[in-house]
Amino acid sequence: MPTVQINNHPIAYLEFGDPEADTIILLSGWAQDNRLFKNLSPLLAETFHVLVPDYRGHDANETVHGDFGTEELIDDIAAFIELKAPKNPMLVSTSHGCWVNIGLCERLGYERTILIDWLMQPHPGFIKQLEDGQDPERYKQGRDSFFNEWEATTDNVDVINHMKKEMAWFSGPMWMRACREILKAYTKYGSPLKRMEGLKKQPELIHIYSQPLSAEYRKFQEDYSAGHPWFRPVHIPGQTHFPTLENPTAVAKAIVEFRRG
Template identity: 40%
Template sequence: METLVLDGNPIDYDVTGTTGPTLVLVSGWCQDHRLFDHVLPLLAENHRVIRADWRGHGAVRSVEADFGPAEQAADVIKLMDALGVDRFVPVSTSHGGWANMEITDRLSPERVPGSVVIDWIMVEAWPEFVQDLRDIQDPELWLAGRQRLFDFWLGGTAHPAVARHLDDEMASFDFDMWARSCRVIENAYATWGSPLRRMAALKVQRPIAHLFSQPSLPDYEAVQREFASANPWFRPHRIPGQTHFPTLESPAVLAGLVEKFAASVGR
C-alpha cells in the first residue's frame, strides 16, 4: 500500500490494473483493503482498481479528530483528485455506503456515473441491531456486542476467509474505532431512516446497484424490488450466500456483477 497525507490524514491506497473504467473500492467501518483481496485480481483484468483505506483504518490507526461519512467522502475525493482520476465508480461495503452516497451526492454524474453498495442494510434499523450498536459504544459491553454482530455476519457457517476477516482483521480495531463506527451508524439511521431514503435524497439520481447476501429478513428483498419499481435507477441483486461478506464468500459472482454494472454506466 502507498500513502498520501491529505490535510494531515494518512490515507493508504493501492492501484491495480492500467486500462478500463476506474473502480474505487472502500470497505465498511473497522475493515481495510484486505476485504477485497479475492475480488481484486478478477476486477483488475478489465479495470483500473483503486483500493482506499479510510482514515484511521490503514497502517496508522490513530486519528487527530472525530470523523464520519462527510470526512470519509472528502478524503476519497481528495485522493481521486491527487491521482488525477476524473471518472470512477465507487464500490462500498456495509456501512461504508453512507460515505459512498456522500461521494456520489457531491460529484456530478459525469464524474460518478453510478455507484455500487454491497450488503448494506437497506431498511430501518431493527431494535436488536440498534441495541448492539449502543452496547459497542459502552466500554463494559462492547466485546459482547461486537461478538453478536460477528456471529450474525458469519451466518452460521465456518467459512475460513470470513472467519479470518472477523477474528484477525476486524478484531484488530480498538474500542475507540468500534465505538465511533457504531455511533456514526446509529446517527445515520436516525437522520435518514434507511439507506433507501438516503439514496432517494440524492440531488441528482443515477444508477445504484445493491449486491447483497444478508440479512435473510422477511420481505427484505421484496421491499427493495418495490423501491426499484418506483425508482428504476436502483438495482438490487441477491447473491446466494450465508455471510455478510460476498467479496470473500462469492468473489467471482460479485466481480461479474460489478463489471456488468460498470459497463452499463460506462461510455
C-alpha cells in the same frame, strides 16, 4: 503499501490492473481495510484499474489526529479521487461505507454507483447493537454480537478470519466511533433508501447482496425497485455479510455487467 498524506492523515492504498483502463475505487465499511477485497481485486483487475484506499485511522498504526466521522471520510476520499483518479471513477462500497459512497455521489455529481450488502431495513436488534457498541463498558459485547450473528451462517475461512482477526484488530475507540456514526446516519435518514431519495438526483445503482436470507427482504427490495427504477437489487448466492470474500466471482460479474451498461 503506498501511502499519500491527505488532510493530515496517511491514506494507505493498493492499486491493481491497467492504469489506462476505467478506474474503480473499492471502499470498505468501518473497522475494515483493503483485505476485505483480497479475493475481488484480482478479478476486477482483469477489466479495470482498481484502487483500494483505506480510510483515515485504518492504516497499520491506526493514526488518528482528533475525532472524525463520516463527513471527514467523504472529504478524504474526495481528495484521494482528485489525486489518484480524477477521470470519473466508479465507486464500489460495502456495508456502511455506502454512506460515504452516497455522500461522494452527492458532492461530486456521480450518476452511477455500486453498493454491496447495505442494510436497507434497520431493526430494533441492530439499533441495540449500535447503542451497545458506543459504550466503553459494552462495546466488545456489541461488536461480538455482530460477529456471532455473522459467523452463525458460515464456515468460510476467509470470512471468519476477516471478522475474528482483521476486524477485531481495530481498537475500542474506532469501534465506538463506527457505531456512533452508523447510528447517527440511520437516526437522521431512517434508512439508506430514504437517504438516496433525498438526493437532488439519485444515481443509477445496483445493490449486490446475499443476506438477510429471508424472502421478505428480497421482495421488499424488488418491490421498491419497481417504483424506483434507479435502484436495482442484485441477489447473489451466499450466506454472509461479506460477499466480496464469500462469492467474489459473482460480485465481479455483477460489477462488470453494470459498468458496461
